[in-house]
Amino acid sequence: MRILVVEDEPLLADAVALGLRQQAHAVDVVYDGGSALERIDVNDYDVVVLDRDVPVVHGDKVCAVLAERKADIRILMLTAAAGIDDRVTGLALGADDYLPKPFAFRELSARVAALGRRARPAAPPVLRRAGISLDPYRREVHRDGRYVPLSRKEFAVLAELLRADGIAVSAETLLEKAWDENADPFTHAVRMTILKLRRKLGDPPVVLTEPGVGYKIR
16 A cells, blocks of 8 residues: 555654554655645555644644545544544544554554555455465465465556556556655566466466566466
8 A cells, every 4th residue: 555654753653664564555654744745646545644743734724625625535633632623523524533642553554554555546455366376464465276476566566457457557657656756756666577477377377478568467
C-alpha cells in the first residue's frame, strides 16, 4: 500500500514509517498538516495515519478536507486524548479508525492493514494466479508449492501484479504503489525488480511484458 504518516514527533513518525516499510508498504512522512495536504494533492494514498494535533493545519481540518476531497483514502487518526468524546469527534470528522497514544506498533499495523483492505476492491486472503500464491499477512510466496524468498520491493510489486488479475500494470503505477516519494521517476528500479522477480519465480516465465503498457501475470 501507499501510506502517508502525518506526525509532528519526528522520532515517532520515523519509527512508524520504518516499521511499515519493513512490511513492504511505500511510506511518505510529513510533520505538519500543511505538508500533508500538499502531499495528498499530488500522490494517491491508500491510508493516511494522521496525528490529530499536528501544527500549521490542525489534524481535524486535514481529516475534514480528506473526507471531502478523497473519499477513497482511509484515515487512521492518532491522538493523546483517549476520551470517548474525542474519539466520537474524530470519527464524525471523517476518520475511519481511531487509535489513542501510546500504542503498540502491532496494533497500528493491524489497523492500517484492515483499512487498506477497505480502500481496495475486495480480494481473497491469499492471492493466486499461474501457480503463484501470495499470502500478504504471513508475507509468504510459493510457486507450484515451492517457497520463493522475496525482498520487500519484490513482494510489493508481485502483490500489485496479482491484484491486477491478468491486467497489465504500468511501471508508473508500480512505482507509485511500491516506492515512496523519494523514488526517481526515471529510475530503472521497476525494471530491475521485475527481472529479479522473473529469476526467482523460475521457468516457465509468468511475469510478462506488454509493450507500451506494462507488466502482468499471465
